Amino acid sequence: MNMMHQAKFGVRLLELVGVAVILFISLFPFYWMVSSSLKPAKEIFASPPTWIPSEITFENYRNLLSSGPNFARYFLNSAIIASGTVILTLIFAIAAAYAFSRYRFRGNKPLSLGFLATQFFPLTVVMIPLYMTISRLGLYNSYLGLIISYLVFALPLAVWLLIGVFESIPKELEEAAIVDGCTRAQALWKITLPLSSSGIAAVAIYVFMLAWNEFILALVLTSEDSMRTIQVGMASFFDQYGTRYDLLMSAGTLTSIPVVILFFFMQKQFVRGALAGAVKG
Template identity: 45%
Template structure:
């Protein structure tokens, strides 16, 4: 019995050591990012490096938050990501309702098409989008970016919401329609309120995609007042002298929305982000 308990303790210690080693691999870079954002730029490469600076300061954050150009990056990212999320949800709910509750011509080919467009690589669309946005007068505008991101978020959102609606009994909205509600009324008053968990998952996924997007934001915008956070970070990098502390502060500020979504909606967050691979 005693040897068994000792074996158990040994296993537990070994596991803790392994877990801690993994945690350093995963967490140290992030810790270093946070630590560097509180340093002065001269201290960044101080020898020997210090995790906790003696001259702890919020200067880098203040420098970012008082610079209108940099604040603008954040405003742009929020405007684009929030608009993409709301519009994607609106359009996807309508399409998912049609797929889940109606019979119509071209339903099969259309649903196959929505599945397959997800495989189109972004780089393939980049060049024609550049040409198209210039022609449509949407180059360097919010609308251009919003419509572009919807092409990437919409297929997934429609597939997820159709799957969600299919799990809900048809009798619910059929009953509402028998009672005289229109199709639209049945969707908004009956289906949408009970689909909140699915909507939250899809919404988080959509927000993340637009918040993180880099390639199209780089190509379809030109002026600093239209740049989003990922491009803003790259612009900081392109400056003559590297302001490492400010870049780290901007990175911390840039990951706050995602962190908040993760902490408050952990289950929906993980559900939304992994649904492609894991089947229920």
């Protein structure tokens, strides 16, 4: 009996160590970023480093927001572009997915498979002509230029996710509403969309993160400082100031806050979106 207790205790202990190791690997880089951002600047550049801040201060954040780089503006740009991408993607994707899931028409299968195939299209393959197209359309250095580019890279996944969502909602509900005198559009608006709200939320979050986190297109399609996204802003920061980790770590913390919040609040939808995207895609 005693031996069994001991063995069980040993297993529990091993499990605890395992959990600790996993959490350490996943979270230590965060800890280092956030704790560094709260250290006094001269402590960040102390060698050897301090593993726990000797005092907590917000001076790095104050410096970040008051000094040279236009950080608040970058943040605003990213928020506008990511929200715009979400709205536009939802409109396009809901329309297309609704057609694919509710109508039988010639070209349904090849078209929806065509969307699927573009999911892994490497951005670098189209980067140069895309830059030229966007410039020719007069959308270089504009929100719209980035929004429609992100739209295209978000659409395949969004359409595929929403086809699945719509197909899980019985057609009969809409048909009943139409019998009761609704138009098809009203039936969609009043019945199908509310019932798909959690699926639509999953798509929205996924698209928001994609647009918020994207770097290369934002770098290629903008040049004016006032049009930079937060990712381009941070990267140029890194180039310009090299090791100004006091500013970089506070900027990194602020940049991560929206995605971390979104992730924790909508985790179930997010995981669902990610899985469906990967498995279907």
